[in-house]
Amino acid sequence: MEFKINDEISEILPMLEANSHTIQIRRILAPAVINILWAIVCGTRFNRNDASLIQLLELLDLRSKAFDMSGFRYHSD
Numbered sequence: 001m002e003f004k005i006n007d008e009i010s011e012i013l014p015m016l017e018a019n020s021h022t023i024q025i026r027r028i029l030a031p032a033v034i035n036i037l038w039a040i041v042c043g044t045r046f047n048r049n050d051a052s053l054i055q056l057l058e059l060l061d062l063r064s065k066a067f068d069m070s071g072f073r074y075h076s077d
Helices: 002-018 025-042 051-066
Strands: none
Touching (some): 025 051
16 A cells, blocks of 8 residues: 555655645545545556546535535535
């Protein structure tokens, strides 16, 4: 697991260094987290530009905006 985490970190660091201005950290960390979990479970990882990965992250984001952890509708103002 440590090896997989280090692989993702080695991919993230150049992105952070190249974007020294304000960045959306979730857009950088979310694919890394999915890739670590996916690599542990399935033995492979997604390319950051893979359409399936992008769609999965969009769906997870929509779900998290719609529901809180208990499964009830989330009301934000």
